[in-house]
Amino acid sequence: MKEIIECVPNISEGRRKEVVEEIIGNLKKLEVKLLDYSSDEDHNRTVITFVGGSENVVNAAVQVARDAVRLIDLRSHKGAHPRMGAVDVIPFIPVKNVTMRDCIEISKRVGKIIGEELGVPVYLYAESAKKEARRLLPEIRRGEFEGFFEKIKDPEWTPDYGPQEVNPTAGVTAVGAREFLIAYNINLSTKDISIAKKIARSIRESSGGLRYIQAREMPLDEKGCVQVSINILNYKKAPIYRIFEIVKMEADRFGVSVLESELVGLMPMKAALDSLSFYLQFPELNEDQILETKIYE
């Protein structure tokens, strides 16, 4: 059974195309499958997505990190997105025939190499975190590159791997294992942003809603409506259908209905089949029952 791990390095360069192309070009020579890479100029950041088996994913992640450290100088980096490292964060996601535990091991191997060979302090985050305070990326990243020269002296923030000093040009890096994240939006039949705000607040974990859910309101001026913009951090524990039905129910009390859903990027087949099973009342519907899965197995 072929194992598939997804890796999504975020690097702090979204403007100098030649730098991004060099990193991508080197990545393409390796035994992993590049699924996507997209640069955001405002954010000055590029998100790279590739998949492969454990050994290959380790090699590829290290190479992206090595290139980013060599080519990016954070002292001159400006962008809308908060960042703390040339390679800012490297998550590993279990996709097929591989467990979260395997991905935690992989993140530790990669973290150790980045720390020791590239001389960049590494923090294990998400499922790999050794302390609760390091689970959430925004907590680690608080203060960003510039603030880390002080932050790293705090014993609370001793890195998990690598030197006890910030790399002068490449900062620090977070490496960890996490579940696949689904970015999912629901558009509502109203222009009243306060309604989207109330609904976002009612579903997100941080306001006492559902675990694993981040949500906020967004005005969509061109479409003439408002949106509840959602991140599902664990689609197995917080399935899409449940989010959708709760948003629909909450909207209904304001006399508002759902115009449409929107998926940003990808979702795993299991997430799609789980929601379909809910609606069509399949006790179990798995990937083996999908023709395409059998073909590509």
Added chain:
Amino acid sequence: MKEIIECVPNISEGRRKEVVEEIIGNLKKLEVKLLDYSSDEDHNRTVITFVGGSENVVNAAVQVARDAVRLIDLRSHKGAHPRMGAVDVIPFIPVKNVTMRDCIEISKRVGKIIGEELGVPVYLYAESAKKEARRLLPEIRRGEFEGFFEKIKDPEWTPDYGPQEVNPTAGVTAVGAREFLIAYNINLSTKDISIAKKIARSIRESSGGLRYIQAREMPLDEKGCVQVSINILNYKKAPIYRIFEIVKMEADRFGVSVLESELVGLMPMKAALDSLSFYLQFPELNEDQILETKIYE
């Protein structure tokens, strides 16, 4: 873009394992992917499912036919399932990067070879049929092997390819292109078979219901309920969610609810995503948005 055609030959042998294994063994040597084969002893019939590109699917279909004609003698064949040929029927189904028109062409190439090289009369059926009377397999098969010695003399039943006489041991064969067929059952919270019967009648095409739908009632004694057993002959025109919602609605008038759905065999990913899009209100949700599809592309 790699083309994928599915081929599902039905051969009239489900008891002599050595015969089935010889046919499958020869098939495995070819450049197609065997997805499944299952023999039914009562039916005395084996259904083989494989996929591949056009050239390879043509070669593999011809080889299965050649082996079946060589190894099966219909004069001594008995079974519950109606049959007219050693290789009874060979459907070709477009799966990926291939059109129905392509599959019709493939069925004609295979039909011509079986007719001319193997000396078995061939009828083009389903989408490949040249006459309306040959669209439906039961129409062609009526009279079965034994009856065909007379039937073939009727100018209405002149074969599309091959000799104008029944092959004495291998009978006649139907070859054609069709859509993927989804076998789908819905179990109801009642033991009253008359309710399943009424619902089946209300949805099936032959009783004036939905086009492309075959349905009948089935008592499920062990589960202590009844079932509406459904074939969806064209899942693009008659999506699963619509069948499910109509059955649910019709059941409701009898105070009966849906216990569960059941998929028999496989369904294409497009069928799953179409129904999911209906419920979650995605304007479009396509295979490219499913992580696994991107990985295996």
